[in-house]
């Protein structure tokens with residue numbers, strides 16, 4: 001009797017251990033929505049002198065370099081007011097589900113370098129419940145990252 005209880009406990013513990021070690025499931029980004037963003041920089045100046053910011057987003061790796069063939073780049077929302085939403089026709093599979101990624105928000109400028117408004121980090125490891133949307137607010141930027149889990 002005692003042996004079988006011990007045996008069942010061991011099997012139970014092994015199952016728990018296995019469950020814990022299950023790797024993070026992979027996910028693809030389907031959309032990025034920016035619902036709030038600061039209209040001025042740290043010095044209180046607007047991003048553009050005579051109009052609102054021309055928003056676009058980029059996807060950065062954990063070393064803050066842009067991912068190759070960035071699926072988010074190249075769509076600008078000129079003179080943006082309020083929420084912008086970017087939907088990917090082809091969802092972008094996140095290459096490393098255990099790594100931290102960043103979505104960078106910028107103001108496109110034609111005559112000088114683009115202004116970086118800020119970055120929002122996200123990490124699939126922090127979302128074992130596999131939500132369809134990750135909501136994050138960092139440094140005055142609020143993003144909704146749409147995901148499709150694989």
Ligand SMILES: [Ca+2]
Pocket residue numbers: 047048049107108109115
């Ligand atoms: Ca600017």
Ligand SMILES: [Ca+2]
Pocket residue numbers: 048051052053054078079
């Ligand atoms: Ca502008």
Ligand SMILES: [Ca+2]
Pocket residue numbers: 047048052053054107108109110
């Ligand atoms: Ca601009």
